[in-house]
Amino acid sequence: MSAVIEEHHDHHDHKPTGIGRWLFSTNHKDIGTMYLWFSFLMFFIGGTLALVIRAELFEPGLQFVEPEFFNQMTTLHGLIMVFGVIMPAFVGLANWMVPMMIGAPDMALPRMNNWSFWLLPGAFGILIASLIMSIMGMGSAPNFGWTFYAPLSTTYGPASTDYFIFSVHLMGISSIMGSINIIATIMNMRAPGMTYMKMPIFVWTWFITAYLLIAVMPVLAGAVTMMLTDRNFGTSFFNAAGGGDPVMFQHIFWFFGHPEVYIMILPSFGIISEIVPTFARKKIFGYSSMVYATASIAFLSFIVWAHHMFTTGMPVAGELFFMYATMLIAVPTGVKVFNWVSTMWKGSMTFETPMLFAIAFIFLFTIGGFTGLMLCITPADFQYHDTYFVVAHFHYVLVTGAAFGIMAGVYFWLPKWTGNMYDETLGKWHFWTSVISVNVLFFPMHFVGLAGMPRRIPDYSLQFAEFNAMASVGAFAFGFCQLIFLYNVIKTARGKTSVKATGQVWEGAHGLEWTLPSPAPFHSFTTPPQVK
Amino acid sequence: MTAQPDNNHSGGDDNKKVVTRLMFIVIGMFAFGFALVPIYDVFCDITGLNGKTQGQVSFSEQPKVDMTREVHIQFVASLNESMPWEFHPMTKTVTVHPGESMKIEYLARNMTDHAIIGNAVPSVAPGLAAPYFQKTECFCFTEQKLEAGEEKRMPVVFVVDPELPEDVETLTLSYTFFIKPGSETITTSALHP
Numbered sequence: 172m173s174a175v176i177e178e179h180h181d182h183h184d185h186k187p188t189g190i191g192r193w194l195f196s197t198n199h200k201d202i203g204t205m206y207l208w209f210s211f212l213m214f215f216i217g218g219t220l221a222l223v224i225r226a227e228l229f230e231p232g233l234q235f236v237e238p239e240f241f242n243q244m245t246t247l248h249g250l251i252m253v254f255g256v257i258m259p260a261f262v263g264l265a266n267w268m269v270p271m272m273i274g275a276p277d278m279a280l281p282r283m284n285n286w287s288f289w290l291l292p293g294a295f296g297i298l299i300a301s302l303i304m305s306i307m308g309m310g311s312a313p314n315f316g317w318t319f320y321a322p323l324s325t326t327y328g329p330a331s332t333d334y335f336i337f338s339v340h341l342m343g344i345s346s347i348m349g350s351i352n353i354i355a356t357i358m359n360m361r362a363p364g365m366t367y368m369k370m371p372i373f374v375w376t377w378f379i380t381a382y383l384l385i386a387v388m389p390v391l392a393g394a395v396t397m398m399l400t401d402r403n404f405g406t407s408f409f410n411a412a413g414g415g416d417p418v419m420f421q422h423i424f425w426f427f428g429h430p431e432v433y434i435m436i437l438p439s440f441g442i443i444s445e446i447v448p449t450f451a452r453k454k455i456f457g458y459s460s461m462v463y464a465t466a467s468i469a470f471l472s473f474i475v476w477a478h479h480m481f482t483t484g485m486p487v488a489g490e491l492f493f494m495y496a497t498m499l500i501a502v503p504t505g506v507k508v509f510n511w512v513s514t515m516w517k518g519s520m521t522f523e524t525p526m527l528f529a530i531a532f533i534f535l536f537t538i539g540g541f542t543g544l545m546l547c548i549t550p551a552d553f554q555y556h557d558t559y560f561v562v563a564h565f566h567y568v569l570v571t572g573a574a575f576g577i578m579a580g581v582y583f584w585l586p587k588w589t590g591n592m593y594d595e596t597l598g599k600w601h602f603w604t605s606v607i608s609v610n611v612l613f614f615p616m617h618f619v620g621l622a623g624m625p626r627r628i629p630d631y632s633l634q635f636a637e638f639n640a641m642a643s644v645g646a647f648a649f650g651f652c653q654l655i656f657l658y659n660v661i662k663t664a665r666g667k668t669s670v671k672a673t674g675q676v677w678e679g680a681h682g683l684e685w686t687l688p689s690p691a692p693f694h695s696f697t698t699p700p701q702v703k
Numbered sequence: 704m705t706a707q708p709d710n711n712h713s714g715g716d717d718n719k720k721v722v723t724r725l726m727f728i729v730i731g732m733f734a735f736g737f738a739l740v741p742i743y744d745v746f747c748d749i750t751g752l753n754g755k756t757q758g759q760v761s762f763s764e765q766p767k768v769d770m771t772r773e774v775h776i777q778f779v780a781s782l783n784e785s786m787p788w789e790f791h792p793m794t795k796t797v798t799v800h801p802g803e804s805m806k807i808e809y810l811a812r813n814m815t816d817h818a819i820i821g822n823a824v825p826s827v828a829p830g831l832a833a834p835y836f837q838k839t840e841c842f843c844f845t846e847q848k849l850e851a852g853e854e855k856r857m858p859v860v861f862v863v864d865p866e867l868p869e870d871v872e873t874l875t876l877s878y879t880f881f882i883k884p885g886s887e888t889i890t891t892s893a894l895h896p
């Protein structure tokens with residue numbers, strides 16, 4: 172090694188200090204940390220909105236909020252949870268873990284990394300500003316649901332819709348830059364010997380997710396741009412009066428929207444595929460089938476979008492095509508589930524918090540997958556569409572799927588990030604209270620949905636009262652349990668737990684990230700490791 | 704560029720290449736989002752989905768009239784909620800033989816004290832029969848302007864294609880009148896400066 176490199180090395184380990192460290196950061200760990208804290212903050216804001224919804228739905232009749240305000244709650248809850256919680260948390264985990272897992276010193280494009288993070292507070296600042304203005308009586312916040320169907324959002328959208336459009340543009344740019352960075356890192360910065368088929372599954376799932384993002388975020392940007400010109404510049408993309416078509420909005424939206432739901436689950440698949448082998452003390456079962464399954468899910472996700480539109484009056488041939496294509500996705504998804512179960516089979520398992528969350532993920536995500544299969548049966552969907560059954564479906568895949576995957580990942584890697592072991596007792600408390608309350612929250616929604624309770628309505632008929640009361644109790648319980656998580660993370664980060672973490676952290680852990688000391692040094696691998 | 708240490712194992716050139724390629728995908732997909740608009744229309748046109756009727760049809764020779772068959776045509780009128788006109792068909796139903804040319808009329812009256820330009824959007828049910836419903840003359844081909852208080856009879860001349868699938872016995876033709884986007888504000892301000 173030359174002297175020049177030594178010099179750089181000294182320079183590198185010197186952390187910048189003060190606010191500048193965060194504002195101008197180009198360091199993958201600092202940026203990852205910011206992403207994760209941002210996501211955590213949004214999780215509590217979005218959660219508060221959900222509790223407003225559940226408080227209103229605790230009993231039939233109108234109790235706390237006006238229907239107009241209720242609509243703003245469902246809209247912002249959805250937008251914040253999708254774009255402000257799940258996606259930034261995944262990008263944060265990718266920032267932290269991808270360079271460490273592939274033996275790189277940092278991300279490929281560190282300055283762009285800074286940009287992609289700092290656009291997010293701007294985007295959500297704008298969105299949340301519209302809510303604050305609404306509370307202060309200065310006009311409605313976006314109120315058309317997270318799917319912002321035209322003409323609700325174009326002809327009938329409140330003035331704040333233009334805020335929303337700008338905010339979505341910023342989120343889109345942020346995700347695209349983040350994805351470009353992740354792809355460039357994975358393609359160009361792997362340590363010598365780290366071939367594609369040796370990459371950890373988490374890296375693989377993110378690699379594919381990043382391509383999905385690059386393919387569909389521009390389509391979303393196009394959709395909101397059309398909305399913008401329809402609203403302000405006299406075009407008629409979605410306006411029947413000028414020769415446009417509102418149903419076309421749904422096609423464009425779901426062409427983005429369905430791949431988006433896989434964007435929100437594939438990285439969690441990756442996290443689970445790291446955790447299960449570690450705590451089963453076995454290699455992952457069927458590594459290459461995992462990779463191919465992920466790729467085929469990503470591919471299929473582009474040809475199933477109209478399963479969200481079965482009731483828009485498609486011809487029978489279309490309904491059948493989208494029904495069968497959607498069912499097909501269950502095959503690669505099933506491959507993954509079977510592989511996780513086979514990995515655990517005859518393993519010497521232990522049940523630390525990350526593993527508990529991973530097992531809950533496998534079980535509960537599968538329930539969500541099954542309800543998805545029920546929904547994709549076209550004739551049945553005519554009954555289920557826009558009922559609470561759909562709400563139950565996507566909360567099983569998103570909360571007990573995507574979000575549990577993120578929580579599992581945080582517990583799994585927190586000791587590596589901070590150098591301290593988290594409090595296992597608190598972790599177990601967090602897990603058990605969460606897993607019970609989340610089912611009290613979402614399981615009854617299946618029943619009211621099948622019985623015909625529509626979604627996004629602030630009032631309902633009496634026969635749905637008991638199940639709704641149950642769901643509301645579960646919601647408040649689930650919300651407050653997350654404070655245990657927050658407390659545990661802060662306690663660990665501040666070094667207030669008794670146990671220091673070793674480099675390897677977990678007995679069964681394999682992979683480059685565990686060869687680094689804990690906490691991981693500011694720059695990961697300044698000299699590339701050799702992978703055999 | 705400042706003297707930033709090269710973090711990259713394989714050099715910045717590779718990054719540039721990757722970024723450029725990916726930017727092509729990004730721009731391409733943004734364009735594709737907009738391309739979906741014409742693709743959607745073409746697709747609906749070819750397949751006749753969506754109940755969209757075709758534009759003006761002109762025949763070089765009159766199709767043969769199929770006297771053995773009768774098709775019932777129902778006429779429906781509706782107004783977009785912000786449209787302050789009165790609008791209804793003069794005839795509610797007619798029975799025609801496929802291939803036979805038929806003329807009916809709609810009536811529109813502007814109920815306000817200012818001129819309004821409207822666009823009528825036609826649609827045919829069942830949607831899959833839409834391509835067989837051919838209009839040779841229609842008030843929906845152009846904008847319609849009604850002065851304050853003006854009343855107008857608007858003709859539609861159509862032919863049902865003899866190729867119409869056997870199982871279709873009734874067709875419904877529906878028009879919705881919309882205010883031409885932006886036109887009301889222009890005409891009002893022109894009338895009351």
Ligand code: HEM
Nearest residue numbers: 432435436478479501540543544546547556557561565568
């Ligand atoms: C086996 C896999 C899956 C199948 C077959 C499936 C099927 C469906 C169908 C048919 C609908 C439309 C229901 C309706 O509106 O009537 C739907 C809605 C939805 N799914 Fe899935 N799904 C699957 C997995 C997932 C995953 C993994 C996610 C996200 C992580 C997800 C998220 C959603 C969301 C968010 C909606 C509701 C969108 C809305 O209208 O707001 N699904 N799913």
Ligand SMILES: [Cu+2]
Nearest residue numbers: 429432478479
């Ligand atoms: Cu979908």
